[in-house]
Amino acid sequence: MLPHYLNSDDKFPLYTGNSLNSIVLAFFPVTINRFGQSVGNLQSLDQTLIESSETKYGLSEQWSNWLTGLIEADGSFPNEKDKTLSFYISQSTKNAPLIYAIKFWLGFGKVRWQHSEKMVHFVIEDIPNLLNLANLINGRLRTESKYETYVKWVNRLNKKTFVKNKVIIKPLNSEINFNWLAGFTEGDGSFFIGQGNTPRSKLGIQITLNISWTQKSRKTLELISQHFRGAWSYNKSHKFWVYTIKRQSEVKKLLFSVFVNNPLYGIKRYDYLDLKQACELFNTKRHLTESGLELLLEIKSNMNSRRTSISDPRVD
Structure with a gap:
């Protein structure tokens, strides 16, 4: 279950003094975007971010495996004691730009701040996007304990009467993937x-x-x-x-x-x-x-x- 928030505003706090784009750009100076495209400088990365605001489709294998690794380290699939279905990734406030970048790249979810604990969370609470996430990481999980909670979580998700396209759960992946390792290392x-x-x-x-x-x-x-x-x-x-x-x-x-x-x-x-x-x-x-x-x-x-x-x- 998500912790109590003193602030659940989905906007970056004013005291940071930075826009989302400037924060994302400052955090990712020469890298690969989540479509797997090589980015040579800040200007081209900025243009890539602007042109790629719709992120539910076409995500690269590299980025999807990286995200799965991070989820296996710091993601959470709340258990059956919770009445509602949700998902979240938690990071310290120092790593807030990473949380905002995930939201930006996926194109859905919310960001919530827990100032008292110096934590920030990426949260998904609506069924359509929980299904999107479930399918995105399906077959990429490599941690037994996290896989078990994922299976229980997906089974609860599939039981929703209005879910037509059920998630067919793929088995635990036993092969290491270095993109996955990078995401796992983040956490x-x-x-x-x-x-x-x-x-x-x-x-x-x-x-x-x-x-x-x-x-x-x-x-x-x-x-x-x-x-x-x-x-x-x-x-x-x-x-x-x-x-x-x-x-x-x-x-x-x-x-x-x-x-x-x-x-x-x-x-x-x-x-x-x-x-x-x-x-x-x-x-x-x-x-x-x-x-x-x-x-x-x-x-x-x-x-x-x-x-x-x-x-x-x-x-x-």
Whole structure:
């Protein structure tokens, strides 16, 4: 069930001082739109957004798989205890532009703010568009627990007497898809720089580059572990599994291949770009110098929850 909202206005709060277009453009500087079309600069992206306001049809396989991954991380299909059918994706207010972009690209749904919890939600509450979403992600789900709730949710949806075209549920997808992985990483992934003391380094500090994912079910992360070598750990306090990749060859594969061809769109895109910049320092051995170490620690200081600004390291 959706939490209580202090503000359910569907407009972007006035204090942000930005229009939807400017927010979307600022968040997605050189990327791929949800039709799978390559976009070379902000101006052409702006034109693409304007020309593509009708988004219920023609969505690319890439974007649909990305959306499914995000849904499996942060989406919710409320259970049978709720009297009405609905769907929502929840994000922190820092990631509000991603929520607005999803609404813009799909062409339906609402955005609701929960200011007290610093959360923003993309919500669908009408049956026709719940059916649109159900069909869009059908056959793309890869997480057993989320798939089970999806099946129960769709069965409730199909029971509505006025629903003529019932959703024929496809089986759980057991193959990884890197677009899906990008979306899943938006929600349950993390890019971070580790720091520790070591006598083996002349600078006395060891820096590691890390990419990790968390889940209550280990089985979901095993899908990732089949393709990338990493290490397992279990957080007893919060009862979730963590799969972490530190091996430099694997980190480079993800940073310079997988997430280049299958981009992230939300705020974690900036953590990804920061880690990519850090990896480039490793590639040139600058991390072994005092100036390189200082730069790495500066990058680390503005990542994840410590991020105070949104900037693209590639832009001068």
